[in-house]
Amino acid sequence: MRLRLALRAAILASATLLPVTAIAQAAPDEPPSTQGQQLPAELVDAISRDLGLTPEQYLDRAELAQRLGSYADGLRQARPDTYAGSWIGHDGVPVVAVTTTETAQHVANDGYATKMAAVSANHLEDSLAQLNQWILGLPRDVSSQINSTSIDVMDNQIVIDVVNSPIGRALNLPTLLAQLKVVLSPGGGGPVDARAEGGDTYVTSAVPLDKIDDPASIGVCSLGFNAVASGGQAYNISAGHCDPQQENPNAGAASPVYLPDYGDVARSRQIGTFAHSAMGEQARGLDYSLIKLNDEGVRAGLDRPAVRGANGTTVTITGTARPVVGAPICKSGQTSTFTCGIVVAESVDAPLFMADGTSRLVRGFAGSTCTLSGDSGGAILSGTRALGITSGSNSGGAPSCTEANLVLALDGGTASIGIPIEKIIADANAALGQNVSVRTAP
Incomplete structure (x- = not known):
């Protein structure tokens, strides 16, 4: 029930990259360095492990940065109204930002890549x-x-x-x-609400917990966004593959959902049942479920526009959003808690492998957030708006985000698939004939 393929390659192949206006891409030619052989072995190991560079690349890039700094200082003094900054790109290419095409051509003639900017560094x-x-x-x-x-x-x-x-x-x-950009840091401090919120843990099974002999048959997922129908019925939106009936559609009654009692799982509180779940081709590539909440679920706090934020604090949902490449996102999940990144692709297709060995083709947006096993169904935010719910990732099998980041660094880092909330709502309402909407602050 996790995405196990090398998702990063699929994401990069389908991503619509942010535009960069570059007049020149070549860096000034320099002879290759031979000093890498003189570095201590421990430093060589660290360079390879943490930077993914050879010792020669490390030394050459360090020297290139110094040459770029000197060049930028001179350009800024000569053209203070059109110089807008400089940096070494992830690919090692030195870039100079400028505000006019005339300065861009001047920089390009000097052998540096350029990027057009709106305002100067000054x-x-x-x-x-x-x-x-x-x-x-x-x-x-x-x-x-x-x-x-x-x-x-x-x-x-x-x-x-x-x-x-x-x-x-x-x-x-x-x-x-x-050029002002405001970044909200969800849950930057403050009280922690003990009531259930999006991103918190729920457990589920095909039969009631007190009738289970094998604990391994209990599924663990994350609550997503709280929702409400026009008639007042409360729901929580989570992942479709978290519903046991996706693997056993002939199981009979709708699968129950519980808030776990960690001391005695059999005594966990039932907060509802799966009212509807869909994934793969039957749902236009979506992967979502609607958990119909009972009175216990409402009393637990799932009638609020709330998602668990950083350090356990609460993020109040103010609306919905659609994925845009480059937009900042944060996801809340029961395993990796609150992690942030950006949208790297508005649409990506990938097979989601189920526990029984079958797969379903899932279509969603790609993000760079770290997502671990158990985070499925958790809420993904952009700012304080509901963006989507977590479906899968390339780091589901990792024991922690720290290890996932280290292991996947050379392959581009962690990557996850989110299912757009606005598409979920549209599909769910068409399937159920109800007017369900995400709960938001008034």
């Missing part, structure tokens, strides 16, 4: 200074909700990291600043 730094001065003038209880401010030179913008709290969301940010 302009961004002036705006950042204005922003920081404004923050210093705020009352302490307000300024404490701002984690950091910085310049993202690659995207040519100012980034302000704000705690996802009522005060943080209500900040009246200066509108005179150029």
